[in-house]
Amino acid sequence: MTTTNILLIDDHAMFRSGLRMVLNARMEGAEIFEAGSLVEATQDAPETIDVILLDINLPGLNGLDGIAFLKRKWPQVPVVVLSSQDGPETVRDALARGAVRFISKADTADRIVALLNRVLRGEYNAPENQPGDGDEVLPIPLHLTPRQCEVLDLLCQGMSNKLIARRLALSENTVRGHVQAILGFLEVSSRTEAAFAARRRGLVG
Template identity: 40%
Template sequence: MTAVLLIDDHEMFREALVMALGNAVPALTLHPAASGKEALEVLDRNPSIVHVIMDFYLPDVTGPELLMRLRQQRAALRILVVSASQDPEDQRRAMDAGAQGFLSKAASCQELAAALDTMNATASGTAHDAPAFSSPPGLQDETALLRALTPRQNEVLRLMCDGLRNKEISERLNMSEKTVKTHVTAILSTLGALNRTQATLVARRGGLACP
């Protein structure tokens, strides 16, 4: 098992990523944290953590500062920044502060697993060996992924494709907003998507009727 510290202040994204990576890469043990302060505490309690996936913008600490503090606490960490930012300057600042990689939140779960694998291979000096974090066969088959959804989840996904938010979906389908959130989290996990935009793209490629 490989222990990974996951730092992101957006609860829904964090939960969806834990589920998606847990399904795609069962060999990972994920330790979530919602802030820089919590992340440092989790790291201190878990000496087995070797990788970090972190957002670059957190409410209590800047990205470069957290990167430096993580490295001060455990110098051998391999750190991947996953951010919604498209600014090349943010990427430069992250790498200068000690990150091994910088990935967009629009990336697929498979791309994220591949980035972790690359960092792991680089750290161990086995970059030409078989990937340590391989994805299960057929995960790229969007049609098969869509078939794994329940009828209700398909309804929710169609409304997500229409651009509706959770509150609007709850009103349209006459269910609580909490239930909608549960469905959305399950959809992201099943599709291996990190966010609603990725889920919509999978739905379109898989033939779901989306605008």
């Protein structure tokens, strides 16, 4: 069985413990190495790492500045920012500094594991890639419908599901389904990252 070495850097021990249990239970062969700071990570982690999960609120050198710090030690290893701070500026900054993915801590365990598996397969920005067995709960569309494009446009304007539903004369449940399809299509985990990805790909003005 192939071992996957995952370096988890977060200063909250309880969160690290919970995520470690989730990853060990759902990812066969996962070996989790924990660190509470960037310095601790570089001192204690093995030389061979497959992916780095990085929080941005860390003691000393913070997570965003630490992306470049980690890339110097492990230049070929993908860095995934995992944080509760998913504002547009934070997401944009993390991706611009070299993170391959931004995952919100508010995501479900299923979503976090699915996105992490894609990163491990090298699927960073491929909207039409299909998930592997058990990776994703919802199917990923190969394209957006005209209605989903309307929802995406309003989402990028900062509208909530309730406001989008009112504007398009839809139920909130219907809008919620469209938003989940959009997140899957764009290979992102939050509305903020969806807006950033849509603008980067020229899907919205």
